[in-house]
Amino acid sequence: MARIAVVLFNLGGPDSPEAVRPFLFNLFNDPAIIEGPSLTRWVLARLISWRRAPIAREIYGHLGGRSPLLEQTEGQARALEKALSERGHDARCLIAMRYWKPLTREAVKAAKAWNPDQVVLLPLYPQFSGTTSGSSLNQWTVEAEKAGLTAQTHTVCCYATEVGLITALAERTLGGLEQVRESTVGLPAPRVLFSAHGLPRKVVDAGDPYQSHVEATVNAVVAAMAVEGLDYQVCYQSRVGPLEWIGPSTEDEIAKAGREGRPLVVVPVAFVSEHSETLVELDIEYGELAEERGVPKYVRVPTVREHPAFIGGLAGLVERAMRSDGRPCSHLNRRVCEGRWGRCLHLSSRKAEAQSRGGDTK
């Protein structure tokens, strides 16, 4: 039986208060986050991470000084291995974090040691952005080449409307809506805020498909929920730095709901596990804001984590990626396949690349 290494990519988070500054340095020193000459970026990253560290330490202080992201991702890795084994595969799921341990280099080393026949790269970001999936996938390519990892490699670049993800999100949202409705009888109808991590506007203007992918996810979830007259809004959280970010901001939408006396159901649509952005920003900071602004009820829906439909969906994506050699890209936004990122990442494989170059694929 073919041995498959599935590499799960995520952002990573500090594992101690001392790790906060170097984690932030790694993030701001990434050319996918801050463009420009490497020396300028290095200086800026030193400066910004030094300035941001006290705020970030306070954020992670609410979580015992560390991010729970790795434990959550490990749970998802074990669940996906089980789902793939039940489908008859010999798969091992490895984790590659972009900015903190286990870093991509370590994941490449672990993959090489296991000696797989096939490698499937699977970002735990349903919506593609050059700042997240693009950065992680590029890093993998660099490290794998350095380490001489030559196994056939397939890439899942995004899955914004994958049916398992949508089923899990719709179920979680319906649960939140029910909870709010039960406790707000006689009040105005609740509003659902689909909240995603934001991006600087100039990144989207340069062709990054993230925002259109987020909208595609929300449209699919709303259709799957099939609630007549559902009142909902897409919005963006987690702004950092002086640039203009895409909107509307989740904070403004909370304030608006307060003015209108609307109960709120808040759904994280771009995160698939719990970490500082959900447990601190959505639950604590925005929970307090909702109270201050007079929102009558505020319920935050849990992320999809190990929901069977979501994990089953990931297993299907792995299988499809391995079967997809040479098929044309069905990316949601072809610009990303042909534009800035140079080549199609969507369910592509080394074999497909070789074919497109007219090379020998045997």
Ligand SMILES: C=CC1=C(C)c2cc3[nH]c(cc4nc(cc5[nH]c(cc1n2)c(C)c5CCC(=O)O)C(CCC(=O)O)=C4C)c(C)c3C=C
């Ligand atoms: C969809 C996912 C994410 C996108 C897009 C994204 C872009 C992005 N993020 C920053 C800056 C920070 N992000 C931070 C934390 C963080 N970001 C994501 C996801 C996306 N980021 C996650 C899952 C996390 C949580 C990590 C954890 O807690 O384990 C942080 C650190 C926390 C803080 O200081 O607020 C920063 C900084 C930028 C600049 C950016 C796009 C340009």
Ligand SMILES: [Fe+2]
């Ligand atoms: Fe972020």
Ligand SMILES: [Fe+2]
């Ligand atoms: Fe593509």
